[in-house]
Amino acid sequence: MCIASAVLCGAVVAADRIIVAGVELSERMRLGSYELVLASCGVRDTLWIDHYVAALYLPPGLSMVAAMQDPTLPKVILLHIVGTALLPDRIPEPWRETLRDELRREPMARVRNVYRNLAAGDRVRVAYVPNDGVTMAVNERVVARMPDHALFDSMLRAWAENDPISGKLERLLLQHPC
Template sequence: MKKYFLTFLIILISSYADAQTTVSGVKLDETITVEGKKLVLNGAGIREKWWIDLYVGSLYLPKKSTNGTEVVNSTEIAAIKLDVVSGMVSAEKMMTALDEGFLKSTNNNIDPIKDDITKFKSFFNEKFKKGDSFTFANVPGTGVVVYKNNVKKGSVDGQDFKKALFGIWLSNNPADKDLRKSMLGM
């Protein structure tokens, strides 16, 4: 009987270990809680340039979805998490990438959210290092709340800004098509 129990215990532990998601060395939580709401990991992938992994992008939603347009346009709580896996990611490089991403996601029409983008970028004035984690959580009634290493940096109100920000990764014209596909669990 002990033998069967031990075998069962090993299978149970192995199953639990397999249920965890690890991308480029980053162990991702299957669920996170934002403002008291539980979100599930929808998907995750790697943003790379020149074959170098830069960060792991993950998407957390109330329920899984493969429809990027719906996620971008949704007013529900949702979060995008970026885990830096390269020392080559700096605040300056991230600001340049965000500028390019906002232009793409808005079809070169950033004027209506220009002040929001400036406010958002002000949350990134500290030095970046490998292992840093950024979370952009859309919180109904509050806007997009920005966290660095689980410390709240501030928020930006407005659905248009949220759509542009989430569109960087999830629109039909994303910064990285493979990452979009992975975040949408496709």
């Protein structure tokens, strides 16, 4: 049983895709001129209730931990919303604080609005392209843009809480390769 963590549960592997909690993930993805591969995936759940399937795409053949922190490398985090039964009314802290620190008022208002309206089947994509910045989109509709890597860095710090980022990343990413 997976309890309140992003873990790989019940994955089915096919030739060019993997299915996690009923969500089909491609093993490869194009981001502009970059080819990325599925590096890690898992289910965020509480007890038996699935919230979302997370997938991390990075350039092939590199250290996942280093690639996540490197502003010269592209990366994509995909969240496939599976259920919203336990979704809080507001973006949880520290994510709300992180987003508020990195986004201007108007993009933050769009992010809050999109969050309130998330439904099962929605796809949230946070993509970083070097020299282009971060794009946050829901169901392919752009919600916010950032000109640099700062949003990824802030998200990693918020997620790691008081742990060193590299140690926490390494534990999670290496435990849940796809």
